[in-house]
Amino acid sequence: MHWLVERGVFGSGVDLTAAIERAGHHAISWQDEWWDTAGWPRLGEEPVIFHGSLGNAARIRRELSWRPGSFCDTDAFRCSAWYDRARPWLLNSEWEIMPAHQLVAEPPDHDAVFVRPDSPLKPFSGRVLERSRISLAALDFGFYFDDPALPVVVAPARQVQREWRYVVVDGEVVAGSAYEADGRRALPDDPTGRPWAFAKAVASDLEPPESVYVLDVCESGGELRLLELNPFSGADLYACDADDVVRTVSVAARRLAQG
Numbered sequence: 001m002h003w004l005v006e007r008g009v010f011g012s013g014v015d016l017t018a019a020i021e022r023a024g025h026h027a028i029s030w031q032d033e034w035w036d037t038a039g040w041p042r043l044g045e046e047p048v049i050f051h052g053s054l055g056n057a058a059r060i061r062r063e064l065s066w067r068p069g070s071f072c073d074t075d076a077f078r079c080s081a082w083y084d085r086a087r088p089w090l091l092n093s094e095w096e097i098m099p100a101h102q103l104v105a106e107p108p109d110h111d112a113v114f115v116r117p118d119s120p121l122k123p124f125s126g127r128v129l130e131r132s133r134i135s136l137a138a139l140d141f142g143f144y145f146d147d148p149a150l151p152v153v154v155a156p157a158r159q160v161q162r163e164w165r166y167v168v169v170d171g172e173v174v175a176g177s178a179y180e181a182d183g184r185r186a187l188p189d190d191p192t193g194r195p196w197a198f199a200k201a202v203a204s205d206l207e208p209p210e211s212v213y214v215l216d217v218c219e220s221g222g223e224l225r226l227l228e229l230n231p232f233s234g235a236d237l238y239a240c241d242a243d244d245v246v247r248t249v250s251v252a253a254r255r256l257a258q259g
Contacts (some may be wrong), residue, residue: 001250002043006030006052010236012179012186016051019242025250030056040064047257049249054121054234061233067257071249072231076209077120079153082229089202089226091218092155100139101148107134110156115139118151120231128157162219163227164189165238166199167245169212173200174248177238186239198224212252 003020005027020027030052034040048066050057057072075081080097087093096108097118107113113134116126123145129138136148166176176196178187190196199217214235216227237245 001025001254002028002041002046002048003246003250004028004030004048004050004052006050006056009053012236012238014237014240014242016237016242016246019246022243023246023250025246032056035059045257047250047253049253050233052234054231057231057234058121068253070231070233071210071212072233073210074120074231077213077229077231079116079118079228080151082207082209083153085207086202086226086229089206091158091160091220091225091227095153095155097151097153099149100136100141100152103152103154104134104136107131108154108156112157114153114155114157116153117145118153123150158220160218160220160227162195164195164199164217165235165240166196166203166215166217167212167232167237167240167249168199168203168208168215169248169252171203171208172248173203173215175237175240175244177240179238189239195219195224202226211256212249 003016003025005015005017007015007029017027028041043066048069050060050070057070058074061070061072083090083095103115110131112128112130114126114128117123124140141148162178164176164178166173173196176189176191176199178189179185180187195217199215203215209229210231212232214230214232216230218225218227
């Protein structure tokens with residue numbers, strides 16, 4: 001089993017290398033220069049898993065033949081692909097998906113809206129905008145994307161008090177972490193607590209976008225709600241138990257590689 005780990009990517013400082021080696025697997029440090037030289041390692045038929053930046057996760061899935069390689073099915077993680085079936089748990093049960101230029105020309109009738117890209121690659125970060133301040137510039141147009149027709153998700157703004165991230169493997173929550181929404185500082189989490197139980201209930205009922213993914217939960221107005229789903233291979237794991245993550249994801253990867 002080979003894990004390719006891109007270091008220095010995540011604000012939390014998470015690095016699975018030590019856990020990978022404790023599990024008896026081979027940890028390889030990812031090098032971006034491999035894209036220019038086609039110098040990525042030839043790893044034969046052994047299972048391979050990447051964990052690092054979202055951009056590299058998507059490109060590895062798209063261009064390299066490793067199995068499973070990268071848990072980053074970008075089409076499956078588009079909000080437009082999974083929001084409808086997650087409606088019972090979502091923070092916003094009502095939303096619209098439209099081109100960015102349409103949002104600017106016809107802003108919804110709310111004092112403030114939450115806007116994020118439909119794409120899980122997030123060419124701009126999700127944000128709350130007052131109706132009077134909606135513009136392409138306010139969405140970082142020209143910096144991180146240059147297509148005014150970029151599909152965006154628009155929903156009424158809601159206050160979020162706390163957030164948690166969970167790793168889901170084959171429908172089971174295997175690790176979790178609380179984190180602060182502002183500073184993104186990882187905090188201890190209680191596996192017997194309400195947020196973990198809520199994540200387990202969602203993961204057991206929701207058709208997954210991929211066999212391994214991360215599920216974000218938030219508290220809003222005293223209720224626990226589903227915030228978003230993200231590809232595992234490009235996700236910060238905060239204070240998730242690295243040994244549990246490596247053990248369970250490795251089992252799933254081996255099964256997929258042999259399938």
